[in-house]
């Protein structure tokens with residue numbers, strides 16, 4: 496990190512002075528994508544999920560690198576995320592995974608964005624937008640047990656028939672989503688069976704839908720039957736493991752490292768309290784350092800008195816409550832420690848590593864929440 500690092504895609508003119516940043520290794524993302532390609536074979540399409548700012552890694556930079564690597568589809572949560580990708584001249588097909596309102600149909604048709612259809616509500620808007628030409632690309636979402644958006648699988652055939660005969664709709668795909676992949680194999684098998692049953696009755700009715708998909712990261716790695724002809728990995732593309740047993744099945748490289756520098760150190764005698772609420776009291780003479788990162792950056796309060804960070808290749812513990820902008824650590828045992836020393840909160844330093852998955856466990860959370868919680872205040876520095 497230096498003072499002139501520029502976060503190009505977010506704010507082209509902004510330079511950063513506070514020494515807190517995230518290094519994003521785009522080569523790791525390319526590597527992870529290729530690992531997924533190797534694992535599933537070349538007959539299955541890949542839709543990489545880049546919603547929520549590509550899980551905090553930067554939608555545009557990540558989408559560009561995946562497009563160059565030959566990804567078949569990008570998955571996002573909202574129409575706005577899709578429009579932003581199109582604004583950066585990325586041509587890869589994009590599916591909006593969430594349910595949208597009729598007011599979003601026009602822009603989807605104009606910008607070649609594929610929408611998810613979960614009911615009849617969009618049909619009027621689609622008819623009026625396409626009456627004089629143009630077509631909406633759509634995937635139908637089936638609920639086989641997620642209990643979120645989607646048509647219940649038992650009731651789906653009628654609406655699929657109606658949608659497939661709409662002139663203004665190019666029905667390109669159909670999909671479902673697992674609620675408990677990797678946690679409840681019985682229920683996951685029930686979900687895929689329900690989906691397969693629906694797919695075969697669609698075929699019996701002579702309705703052709705080219706893309707059929709169900710698999711998130713866990714099912715991509717560990718449930719081949721669910722691959723159908725497209726998989727939708729998110730987390731593994733960024734190099735995190737959704738289950739602790741997965742390093743045996745696929746080798747991934749974490750793409751994000753979260754770093755800062757010590758901005759202040761003081762000698763502290765025994766019996767002094769550290770931070771709000773005095774939850775930590777020094778037991779002996781030590782050195783307490785302050786880091787310019789806090790929960791407003793995504794380093795959560797639940798990590799107070801728990802998380803460790805890396806300095807000079809050694810571990811140091813967070814002491815006291817994490818505050819909005821600053822966090823204290825005990826560095827009494829680290830020889831030669833001084834202001835400006837680089838500190839790793841997520842990532843590697845020397846032989847030591849702190850993984851997002853470990854931080855998440857400590858914070859009573861999941862890797863997904865930790866990684867997409869790293870806020871806009873933290874500039875992303877790209878390695879290409």
Ligand SMILES: *Cc1c(COP(=O)(O)O)cnc(C)c1O
Pocket residue numbers: 544546592672710711712713727728729730731737
């Ligand atoms: C987020 C999401 C995914 C990706 O999930 P991972 O567990 O990150 O692989 C796939 N499908 C849908 C519908 C999603 O919302």
